[in-house]
Amino acid sequence: MPRPREFDDITALDAAMETFWTKGYEATSTAELCESTGLGRGSLYNAFGSKHELYEAAVGRYTEVGYAATIEILRAPGTPTERVRALLHWVIDTDLADPSRRGCMAINASVDTAGRTDPVTDLTRRHFQRLEQALREVLEEGQRAGEFATDRDLTRMARTLQSTYYGLRVLGAVTQDRAALLDVAEGALAALR
């Protein structure tokens, strides 16, 4: 009986996510969100409540999509070494190909909300933990396959790889030096053996 929405929630959310990702939370105005989503002010507030709630939803959307993409790479066919390398090369390629050099939105969001008590911080924290777990699974498989060192603690290796991965994303948003980023990737792989 009510009037139906003229827009798709996910489509609008994706558009808002892109805008927040590109400009950051504070630098994004509600007018820009209206423009990128195609919604009017009223519709935007009616659908998402407030700028900050929309931001939370956008970060949540990013972590879901990003995690799914990561998992897909880490569970693709191939040896564990190949799959970890594929993940690292993938972020190098995407970070370098992005003309706006946005890097990883989860990192950006954790910087944007640093210090504050913010639901977004919990989202990013959870995202980081899920990545650690996903990496641990690949490393464990690699240990069983004899590709990775077995005389070292699995959790420690996973956390170190995760840390290198996030550093790679920080550097990938700043530098254009592909060789330097590939060095990091190969160094991270060498550290597993």
Next chain:
Amino acid sequence: MPRPREFDDITALDAAMETFWTKGYEATSTAELCESTGLGRGSLYNAFGSKHELYEAAVGRYTEVGYAATIEILRAPGTPTERVRALLHWVIDTDLADPSRRGCMAINASVDTAGRTDPVTDLTRRHFQRLEQALREVLEEGQRAGEFATDRDLTRMARTLQSTYYGLRVLGAVTQDRAALLDVAEGALAALR
């Protein structure tokens, strides 16, 4: 013959740096900068030109002070292994002890100015390169001392360690799990051997 300033430029700059570091560029208002520096509007603009120029100066100040502190640790007495460990433990301690969880201001600044053509981006890029060079020197010394692997490329090892370091700073601003961060530190050291 002119009227002398009532404040010290470096002191004011340090105060502005702290504010930008804590809140980020966009979320910091000029009123807050006046409050933290103790300067009036006129004095602030007269001395630093604009909010953005002040930000550039603040980031420049951070990179200088931060680089000096890093170098001091990396060139302190002790074996290369001990010095790298000291650096990693130092950032873990400072990141966890900071109640506002600000992380590394160079990383934050690179996120704040991502995509834009901004002098700050050059500052952070240069900062990252200097850290890479400093790490390379310690690693080279460690290779000569027989502490680190000599069958791997020095630059590659330095870049990987650098990346792990920055990942550690990202995680250090989000988590409270000291054991996880220490895992990263020990994993980074194990990767050098």
Next chain:
DNA sequence: GACGTTTTGTACACATCAATCAAAAATGAG
């Protein structure tokens, strides 16, 4: 002690911000 110069304080201009509100429009059920 007067002058030129810079700093300081404050008021203000002008833009932009997030959010609200009320009326009109669009739907399906009865």
Next chain:
DNA sequence: CTCATTTTTGATTGATGTGTACAAAACGTC
């Protein structure tokens, strides 16, 4: 067709933002 409900539209509101203008104040110098 009528009604209840939600969406849409666009104007508006009140706060806040950065930057400027200007006059008074504080120095060193002559």
